[in-house]
Amino acid sequence: MNRAPWLWAILFALWLVLSWHFTPLFLFFGVVTCSIAVLVVTRMGILDRESLPLHLAWRAATYVPWLVWEIFKSNVRVARIILSPRIRVDPSIVHFRASQRTDLGRFIYANSITLTPGTVTTGIVGDDFEVHAIVQEEIDGSEENIMNRRVAQLEGEAE
Amino acid sequence: MMGDIVNAVVWVLLIAGGFFMVTGSVGMVRLPDVFTRMHAAGMVDTMGAGLTLAGLCVYSLHDGTGLVAVRLVLVLAFLWFTSPIATHAVAKAALSGGTTPYTVRGAQAGAGKDARGGGAPDAARQAPADGERGVGDPS
Amino acid sequence: MFAVSAAAVLVCMVLAMLRAVLGPTAYDRVLALNNIGTKTVVLIAVLGFVNGRPDFLDLALAYALINFIGTIAVLKYIEYGDLGVSAPRETGTE
Numbered sequence: 406m407n408r409a410p411w412l413w414a415i416l417f418a419l420w421l422v423l424s425w426h427f428t429p430l431f432l433f434f435g436v437v438t439c440s441i442a443v444l445v446v447t448r449m450g451i452l453d454r455e456s457l458p459l460h461l462a463w464r465a466a467t468y469v470p471w472l473v474w475e476i477f478k479s480n481v482r483v484a485r486i487i488l489s490p491r492i493r494v495d496p497s498i499v500h501f502r503a504s505q506r507t508d509l510g511r512f513i514y515a516n517s518i519t520l521t522p523g524t525v526t527t528g529i530v531g532d533d534f535e536v537h538a539i540v541q542e543e544i545d546g547s548e549e550n551i552m553n554r555r556v557a558q559l560e561g562e563a564e
Numbered sequence: 565m566m567g568d569i570v571n572a573v574v575w576v577l578l579i580a581g582g583f584f585m586v587t588g589s590v591g592m593v594r595l596p597d598v599f600t601r602m603h604a605a606g607m608v609d610t611m612g613a614g615l616t617l618a619g620l621c622v623y624s625l626h627d628g629t630g631l632v633a634v635r636l637v638l639v640l641a642f643l644w645f646t647s648p649i650a651t652h653a654v655a656k657a658a659l660s661g662g663t664t665p666y667t668v669r670g671a672q673a674g675a676g677k678d679a680r681g682g683g684a685p686d687a688a689r690q691a692p693a694d695g696e697r698g699v700g701d702p703s
Numbered sequence: 704m705f706a707v708s709a710a711a712v713l714v715c716m717v718l719a720m721l722r723a724v725l726g727p728t729a730y731d732r733v734l735a736l737n738n739i740g741t742k743t744v745v746l747i748a749v750l751g752f753v754n755g756r757p758d759f760l761d762l763a764l765a766y767a768l769i770n771f772i773g774t775i776a777v778l779k780y781i782e783y784g785d786l787g788v789s790a791p792r793e794t795g796t797e
Contacts, residue, residue, distance in 0.1 A: 412648035421600035422634050423761070447666075471657070473614075480584055480611040483603055487591035495668050496600050526648075527655045537665065539603045558575065575704055582711035589718035594736065598730045601722070605738045613745050616708060620752055627790060631762070632757040639748060639763050646771035650737050658730040660791045669704065 408457050413443045414475045455509050479521040499544045503532050510560035570626040574619045581615030597666035609647035705752045712746045740770030
């Protein structure tokens, strides 16, 4: 799949939304700017599956709402820890293996872990994740495993 | 009528966002060390900012300025893409800078209230006495 | 109603500022500064609605990006002692 036209379309849509001027002069500026940006990116050779993961777009439509709901639930749990009169934290650093096959999948998984309060990814070596949890239950529960499975699904069967 | 419902929804979203934001900020003051404070900071970045901006989004959608709603979604997307990376960068820098994470066992061992030291495997890496790391080169 | 929200954000900024002043390690301060930046983004957006001029949102958008880059730059400075391009390669990142 040729990604350059897609990138151009996305950039131009962003230009239109941010400027919202439809005079020929501004449209011309937009076309020139987006073309230069796409040209630079293609010449640098960084336009690939990782930088513009279009193949994830459809499956992300179900993943993102689920992630937001997870974030909400763990927010409530961390809020209960913080607002309890005596703070009872039991932080620990846990190592576990992730089942994603590509670097992009691991990146999405690590960022999802960090985005849910209560767990922060502190390091990745290969498929070994190092995660800091505010209480043991945040990481021992099956939730991270569900997230692991969902990110692996999001990643798809490509390659 | 419609306006009342929208107003109520906006109120609920703004108050919920404010609640999470205040709770996260209180957590940043109350929790014992950098790594636990990171989780509180995550609350402010995710639900605090998210619900507040969602409230503004609902208001502007009802107000007839849909373009503002699109921009709010863009702001939220930028925040949610960059916040985990910044948090991870702080965590990694703190670990490699020699800050030992707070643990319950380390605190019980009497390593002081802030409890860096004890519990974690590599307490020896904690070179500066206070855990304080000077900014810049000492030379 | 937006004024209430703006007041809440301001209270939160004071709390984060407290952590930035107290924070025993430099990382506490960086974390608090990053957090203040996030709250500034929300504050700019809310203030735009208080004044009835949502054009401020463009500033919030730019501030979100600047805040991220600033945090990374300060962290890099703390870790390597300078912002030179060659520093990470010489020191090694493990």
